[in-house]
Amino acid sequence: MSLTHIQSFVAVAEERNVGRAARRLHLTQPPLSRHILALEDELGTRLFERTPSGMRLLPAGEAFLQHARRILAEVDAAVHTVRDVAAREQDA
Amino acid sequence: MSLTHIQSFVAVAEERNVGRAARRLHLTQPPLSRHILALEDELGTRLFERTPSGMRLLPAGEAFLQHARRILAEVDAAVHTVRDVAAREQDA
DNA sequence: AGCGTCCAATGCTGTTTCGGTATGGTGTAC
């Protein structure tokens, strides 16, 4: 599992469409599709239901989405905190 | 930034020694050393002070360590939650 | 001072991973 896969998952969950999510991530559809498949494989469960109109979250996907968002937010916070501390240290 | 890099960082922070951390992660020293350098490069700050006896956390590293642990814990929680939900769905 | 030791960093190479292009396969709408 990688942060890239998690980002891909969130994008697909929000767009409910792999192609659109791919454009949003500046990627093409096939790798993004593979990210989702790899995640599902690693977790041992389908996260999305494939419908003719796109991707629809399954219960396991809903559960994962909450954690995924928290993970990405925490990463973001980590980066900002480190930069803050570094800047403060620079002054001292 | 990748989860692998974050795991590497935590291991080095805890072992205060790249070689030992590498063994713990079933890796060799050079890639692990590069993980830390890559992280520091990406964050724009040194996270460790290099001493003759090993690695010592700098303030920015201390700050990052807290977030790093939370990220890894959250990933772990995500996996378990998804598996739980999937198992419950299986029954239903 | 010189040597052995322990440390992290770097040069290099073989392998693996990864993204993009092209294509397949399926379902819907008209």
Added chain:
DNA sequence: GTACACCATACCGAAACAGCATTGGACGCT
């Protein structure tokens, strides 16, 4: 039935990665 949307797969070239070997620096011992 033809056209059009969707996701999945095959294939290939390029980038990323781990491991081996080595370097460079700091310490301790004699």
